[in-house]
Amino acid sequence: MTTHAPQTAQSVTLPASLDEAVAALSAMPAAVPVAGGTDLMAAVNKGLLRPAGLVGLGRISELRGWHYQDGHALLGTGLTHARMGRPDFAALIPALAASSRAAGPPQIRNAGTLGGNIATAAPTGDSLPVLAALEADLVIAGPGGARREIPVSHLLAGRDMLAPAELIGFVRVPLLHAPQVYLKATGRTGPGRATASVAVVLDPARRGVRCAVGAIAPMPLRPLEAERWIASLIDWDADRGLAPEALAAFGEYVAAACIPDPPPEADGSEPPALPPAVLHLRRTVATLARRALGRALP
Numbered sequence: 001m002t003t004h005a006p007q008t009a010q011s012v013t014l015p016a017s018l019d020e021a022v023a024a025l026s027a028m029p030a031a032v033p034v035a036g037g038t039d040l041m042a043a044v045n046k047g048l049l050r051p052a053g054l055v056g057l058g059r060i061s062e063l064r065g066w067h068y069q070d071g072h073a074l075l076g077t078g079l080t081h082a083r084m085g086r087p088d089f090a091a092l093i094p095a096l097a098a099s100s101r102a103a104g105p106p107q108i109r110n111a112g113t114l115g116g117n118i119a120t121a122a123p124t125g126d127s128l129p130v131l132a133a134l135e136a137d138l139v140i141a142g143p144g145g146a147r148r149e150i151p152v153s154h155l156l157a158g159r160d161m162l163a164p165a166e167l168i169g170f171v172r173v174p175l176l177h178a179p180q181v182y183l184k185a186t187g188r189t190g191p192g193r194a195t196a197s198v199a200v201v202l203d204p205a206r207r208g209v210r211c212a213v214g215a216i217a218p219m220p221l222r223p224l225e226a227e228r229w230i231a232s233l234i235d236w237d238a239d240r241g242l243a244p245e246a247l248a249a250f251g252e253y254v255a256a257a258c259i260p261d262p263p264p265e266a267d268g269s270e271p272p273a274l275p276p277a278v279l280h281l282r283r284t285v286a287t288l289a290r291r292a293l294g295r296a297l298p
Helices: 020-027 040-045 092-099 106-111 116-122 127-134 152-156 224-233 242-259 276-296
Strands: 033-034 053-056 068-069 072-076 139-140 147-151 167-174 180-184 194-203 207-212
Touching: 020 033, 020 053, 020 139, 033 040, 033 106, 040 053, 053 276, 068 106, 072 224, 092 127, 092 180, 092 224, 116 127, 116 152, 127 152, 127 194, 127 207, 147 180, 152 276, 180 276, 194 276, 207 224, 207 276, 224 242, 242 276
Parallel strands: 033 053
Antiparallel strands: 068 072, 072 167, 139 147, 139 167, 180 194, 194 207
């Protein structure tokens, strides 16, 4: 961690366990936890943040791996994008691996972590629509060894916030053993911030399709009606294929649900047309959703 900003932090603590990190935050409430620091240090360098102290999470080995629990993968929040992009991880959670490989240039993927992506909760965070589509849960560590679980969507929507001295320790993700796809559009060639992103996950056991759209709103959006409609068209006992017209209709359904038309005017007249930039974004979402579902199905 380097910065040109003078007097950034008064102290740095490097705990060796998750509970030690929680204890450090309890003892120093004004301190900020830091793992990869890709977002935190950018804010410091811009003069937007002056933490009184830092609690480094880089030495906590339990956060840098994963293990299995009741048909789920329990992912440590210290996992880097580079680690999640490797083939062994991609065999478990393909869409999360794809989003990690798209998270930016190598220096960002090598430093940035899963937990940082969640805690920062930037709308363009690549892992967020994947976690929303997977309906992942967060394991929150608190003082005194306390643990609680919340849906990742609750944290991103502000329905359940972290209390003082709490840390996101793990992400609990179901292992569906079914196709998953993540696609994104950027404003330039090469790795970059998404202008729109889509994650599509098949859940054959529940005969469901889950979709989440990222980057176009403060949190990932789930077009639930579009999910239910397209799932009803799939022959789950056969080849699961769909006609191109159904794929296109799904894309349009998702885009219209996430970027709806303006409501009618109060006097009953026609609503104003969407601006060209918004129409372009809607077309982008429709294309991403259509292609993602097409790649997930045979």
